[in-house]
Amino acid sequence: MFTGIVQAIGRIERVTPRAGDVEIEIDAAGIDKARRQLGDSVSVQGVCLTVARMLPRGFATDASRETLARTTLGALVAGAAVNLEPALRAGDALGGHLVSGHVDGVGKLTGLRHDARSLRLEFSAPRALMRYIAVKGSITVDGVSLTVNTVRGSGFSVNLVPHTRSATTLGGLARGMRVNLEVDLVARYLERMFAARSRTPGRKRK
DSSP, rough: OSOOOOOOEEEEEEEEEEEEEEEEEETHHHHHHSSOOOOOOEETEEEEEEEEETTTTTTEEEEOOOHHHHHSSSGOTTTOEEEEOOOOOOTTOOOOBBSSEEEEEEEEEEEEEEEEEEEEEEEEEEGGGGOOOOOEEEETTTTTEEEEEEEEETEEEEEEOOHHHHHSSSOOOOOOOOOEEEOOOHHHHHHEEEEHTTTTTTTOOO
């Protein structure tokens, strides 16, 4: 489990094909070594990955074909910047919102403009995800916890304050770039609960 508060920007050192999937080596020197030990979970661009091998300045991780097909990790190349967050520990501050690191879909940046000192970003999202995205609700974009400003048709917008622009990779996005999206866990659980209630035998609708 994560919070969507990025702890460091890492760099891809090498992407190596391995019998149909890939091994990714990441320079994660900005993350405390104690938080990236063998077997630990680390969010990389919003994707929960496992430390499979230790490196002097980071770690190596394996990305399955499923992960490559459902996220943007398949497009990573050496030198690419990635948002990093170690797994939440008991007692850690929950500064963003509860994030699982299981990407729900891939969106695309469709527009950006300056809004005072902030940057307003507009994204398109898969239609199946739009029912979980609400104004002033939470959403995770490339591992960053953000507040939804507007919801319109098949897209939504968020604002990046100066700190978020400099402390994450989102400040470097350009129109047309793809991003990993994870909707709010609470919205998914609520849908599941209401769906179960509606299927309860003998329950009368009011």
